[in-house]
Amino acid sequence: xxxxxxxxxxxxxxxxxxxxxxxxxxxxxxxxxxxxxxxxxxxxxxxxxxxxxxxxxxxxxxxxxxxxxxxxxxxxxxxxxxxxxxxxxxxxxxxxxxxxxxxxxxxxxxxxxxxxxxxxxxxxxxxxxxxxxxxxxxxxxxxxxxxxxxxxxxxxxxxxxxxxxxxxxxxxxxxxxxxxxxxxxxxxxxxxxxxxxxxxxxxxxxxxxxxxxxxxxxxxxxxxxxxxxxxxxxxxxx
Amino acid sequence: xxxxxxxxxxxxxxxxxxxxxxxxxxxxxxxxxxxxxxxxxxxxxxxxxxxxxxxxxxxxxxxxxxxxxxxxxxxxxxxxxxxxxxxxxxxxxxxxxxxxxxxxxxxxxxxxxxxxxxxxxxxxxxxxxxxxxxxxxxxxxxxxxxxxxxxxxxxxxxxxxxxxxxxxxxxxxxxxxxxxxxxxxxxxxxxxxxxxxxxxxxxxxxxxxxxxxxxxxxxxxxxxxxxxxxxxxxxxxxxxxx
Numbered sequence: 315x316x317x318x319x320x321x322x323x324x325x326x327x328x329x330x331x332x333x334x335x336x337x338x339x340x341x342x343x344x345x346x347x348x349x350x351x352x353x354x355x356x357x358x359x360x361x362x363x364x365x366x367x368x369x370x371x372x373x374x375x376x377x378x379x380x381x382x383x384x385x386x387x388x389x390x391x392x393x394x395x396x397x398x399x400x401x402x403x404x405x406x407x408x409x410x411x412x413x414x415x416x417x418x419x420x421x422x423x424x425x426x427x428x429x430x431x432x433x434x435x436x437x438x439x440x441x442x443x444x445x446x447x448x449x450x451x452x453x454x455x456x457x458x459x460x461x462x463x464x465x466x467x468x469x470x471x472x473x474x475x476x477x478x479x480x481x482x483x484x485x486x487x488x489x490x491x492x493x494x495x496x497x498x499x500x501x502x503x504x505x506x507x508x509x510x511x512x513x514x515x516x517x518x519x520x521x522x523x524x525x526x527x528x529x530x531x532x533x534x535x536x537x538x539x540x541x542x543x544x545x546x547x548x549x550x551x552x
Numbered sequence: 553x554x555x556x557x558x559x560x561x562x563x564x565x566x567x568x569x570x571x572x573x574x575x576x577x578x579x580x581x582x583x584x585x586x587x588x589x590x591x592x593x594x595x596x597x598x599x600x601x602x603x604x605x606x607x608x609x610x611x612x613x614x615x616x617x618x619x620x621x622x623x624x625x626x627x628x629x630x631x632x633x634x635x636x637x638x639x640x641x642x643x644x645x646x647x648x649x650x651x652x653x654x655x656x657x658x659x660x661x662x663x664x665x666x667x668x669x670x671x672x673x674x675x676x677x678x679x680x681x682x683x684x685x686x687x688x689x690x691x692x693x694x695x696x697x698x699x700x701x702x703x704x705x706x707x708x709x710x711x712x713x714x715x716x717x718x719x720x721x722x723x724x725x726x727x728x729x730x731x732x733x734x735x736x737x738x739x740x741x742x743x744x745x746x747x748x749x750x751x752x753x754x755x756x757x758x759x760x761x762x763x764x765x766x767x768x769x770x771x772x773x774x775x776x777x778x779x780x781x782x783x784x785x786x787x788x789x790x791x792x793x794x
Contacts, residue, residue, distance in 0.1 A: 449602050450639035455629025455657040455705060464652060468643050547687020548642045 323513045324520050336503030337524060343420050343489040343499060348482060350425030355432025360462060362437045373433065380430035386491055389423040393495040420492035428485050435477050439470030472543050479536035483529045500524060553578045553709055553740050554599060559608030559618070561594065568594050569605070570764045576709065581741045583751040583772075586761035587787060592744045593636075595761065596711050599742065600624075600631045613708065629657045632702030636714040638694040640686035646673060646697050647682045650704045658705065665704075672700040676730050692723030699730055709740040716747055748791060752776060760784045 323329055361373035380388070393416075397408040412418060443466050451461040493502035504521035508514035554576040561569040569591050576582045584592045597603040599610060601617045601624040610617040615627050640649050650669035654660045660668070673682050676696040678689075686694050695715055702710060712731065716724045728750050735741055735754040745751070751758055751772060758775040760768040762783045768775060779785045 446635060446637055446639045447641070449597075450633075450635060451641075452602060452625075453600060453628055453631075453633035453635075453711075454653045454701070455625060456653070457625050460656055464656065465641055469641075472643065545643045545687065546685040548685070 317515065319516070320511075320513055321516055323507070323511050324516055329507050329511065332498075332503040332507055333500070333520060333524075336498060336500035336521075339417070339492075339497060339499040340486065340489050340528075343417065343424065343492055343497065344486045346421045347425035347428060347489070348485050350421060351428035351432050351481075351485065354426060354429035356436055358429060359433035359436025360440070360467075362433065363440045365458070377430045377433050380427050381434070385424070385427050385488055386494065388427055389420065389491055389495055392423040393419045416492065416495050416497040419495055420489070420497050424485060424488055424492070428481060428488070431481055431484075432478070435474045435481065436470065438477075439474040440466050442473055443469045469545075472540075472545060475536060475540045475543070479533060482532055482536070486528055486532070487525065553580070553613060554742060555611040556595070556599070557609050557611070559595075559598060559605045559610060561598065561603065561605045561607075568764050569598070571608070572761075572764075572766045573608075574759050574766055574769050576740055576742050577756075578740055579738045580756045581735045581739075581743065581754050582757050582759060583755040584742065584744045584759045584761060585746060585748070585751065585787075586767075589763075590761040591764040592761050593713050596713050596742060596744050599711055600628045600633060602633075629653070629705055630708050632699075632705060632707035632710040634695070634698050634702055634710065634712045634715045636717050638686070638691070638698045638718075640694055640698055640701070642686050645683050645685055646678065646689075649686070649697060650701050653701070654704050668704055669700075672703055673697070676700055690723060691719045692726045695719065695723075695727045696730055699727075699734070703734075709742070710734065712741065712743040712745065714744050714746070716745065746791065748776075748788075760787065762787075 324333065358373045358376050361369050362377070364370055383391075397405040399405075400408070408415065447465055447469070448461060451465045456464065489499060490501040492499050493505070498506070500521055504517040507517040507520075511517070556572060556574050559569055559572050560567065572591075572595060574582070584595065586592050594603055598605050599612065599617065601622075605618055608618070612627060612631065616622055617624070617627065640646075641652065644652065647666070647669055650672065651662070651665040654665035654668060655662065670679065670682065673679050676699065678693060678696060678700075681689060681693065686697065689697065699710075699715075715731070716727050719727065724747070728747060731741075731743070731750065732754055743750075743755075755772045758768070758770060758772050759766055760775065760779070760781070760783075767781050768779060768784050770780075775784070776788070779788055
């Protein structure tokens, strides 16, 4: 292979700046989408376990809709189709005046998609707590809201830390799809460096390493969280 | 105090309770026994509305558990319940298990709830364990905590759903002793159990169930001395002569 290696290109002012800016946008999209995904996902996940039939059905419909359409298609729908089907004034505002349209669209698309996956984890966690404790809480005189607030959610959130860690890592990796609607996040910036410098190996190696470091960092944080919130004598090892 | 009037219950097409009637007077101890699958646990769970019934009615004091619009949450806060598998809140210490309901449902102050918790947990001999989590206690200790948690709400009656069935044999007595003491203090109790020694000692009446029906409902001495039905005679001969 006749390839002119030049790792130095990654540390040249302009290109280093692109990488740093890319990392910044990757964090900005992933974290904001995560907040949205947690908020919506917890509500929808709890909703699926409630005794009320209409609420449970509505939440199931949400999960099936957002989980079963490819994320890339969802991003295109939000970015290209949504402005055309909302009322004219709103559509015009979305196309012309909305600040940072690529960023906002990526956060909404990624957040609502991930929410459907978070909802399933939350539902599984609540179901894992079991009907016995729910009965005990009701027998203790708690309302449904109090039963969730003090018993079901605190236990199920601890149970789902490991699968939620996977979702958190996935949201970082999925944020790379935002480049397709024009957001200059890490993958897009690496691609741009490759095009400007013809140093594709170096540029994408940098992106790979940065994604892995972010993921490992998140894993360590999640393990610490898991250890810190562990219930003595309940699940796992002491 | 508790009056169960002609209740029937179905799970889908399967009838689990058929026309059951019994009552528990104030200060009375009623033991419900019978072979497994006879509906005794289901019956006791209907008393505080954990299980709905499709026919008949249940009165607790003057509140109709089975009527629409009854505030079940309020009603349940006045009836203590103890379960076969303890069902303590695993993420909370013994102290918090006893205080949570007092503070959130009865709106007692933290100090008041703590004082009550400590007094109750001392009575069952577990004060040194009050900061431990349920997973760090033995089954017998957990069940004593569960009884204390129910008592912390100052209940007007206590329901026990096979409180010793999940325990190792050597731990059964420590739980039964607490229950005997409670009965002698005049607590109104409805107890689903196979512990016939307990029934003989403290029960005023025994309700014998089979296949979702109340087969016998009689004073304790009569039930043990001279059971009427063949089914009860058979049941007693099996569990008393081993």
